[in-house]
Amino acid sequence: MANLDPEAVGARLRTVRTRRRMTLAEVSGDTGISVSTLSRLESGARRATLELLVSLARTYRVSLDELVDAPATGDPRVNLKATEYPHGSVIPLTNRVGGPRAFKMVLRPDGREPDPRSHEGYDWVYVLDGRLRLVLAEHDVVLGVGEVAEFDTRTPHWFGCADERPVELLSIMGPQGERMHVRARPRRAT
Incomplete structure (x- = not known):
């Protein structure tokens, strides 16, 4: 199950944004989410909604799973036992x-x-x-x-x-x- 703790999600959002070398103002301009809301999301003071996460994932060009640190779904290959x-x-x-x-x-x-x-x-x-x-x-x-x-x-x-x-x-x-x-x-x- 994904870690939806606001502080953990906030830390992931900050990490992804800094990896993309984007400022809060640039993300705000791209997503339409206010700088103060982005700041509260990253600090864990506000819980992220699905609507916000989808917009941020699109801007950062990552999956929702990466934003919320979802566990890997497993290897899709079939491993048959001989x-x-x-x-x-x-x-x-x-x-x-x-x-x-x-x-x-x-x-x-x-x-x-x-x-x-x-x-x-x-x-x-x-x-x-x-x-x-x-x-x-x-x-x-x-x-x-x-x-x-x-x-x-x-x-x-x-x-x-x-x-x-x-x-x-x-x-x-x-x-x-x-x-x-x-x-x-x-x-x-x-």
Whole structure:
């Protein structure tokens, strides 16, 4: 919460004004706020109204938050937590329970032999970088950048690096029978 104590706001107003190398008379001429009101605001003898603060922020070319010393709102970037495994990492891209869930995976080469497993669900895999080896029942395929595989996860499957470089992929897993719906072009209006 911002510090709206009149003395604290007054000190911030004085600091911002002096940083801008402006006199009270210059600020008064620019804002239409009297010199005496500006002086009382800066000394903390008068509480600043939103109307006064907006005018001062415009003159000083700062945000309202800077005038009242509001705390930072936080980093707007999304910081996802990766789960590390011996052969790579998995970053959940969705938090929802039920329905399709998206993950980014980075797999490192580790010399593992394929060990196909199965489970309930449906998987859609898109290779972002590197080469992915996918073992799916009797099929053993290598997918490159931009290639996609879609399969029922009840089919025994395994994937890992196709060579000695890491591979990055997106995986969208859904409940049993829930497949991706991909359109190559928009539907025509009827």
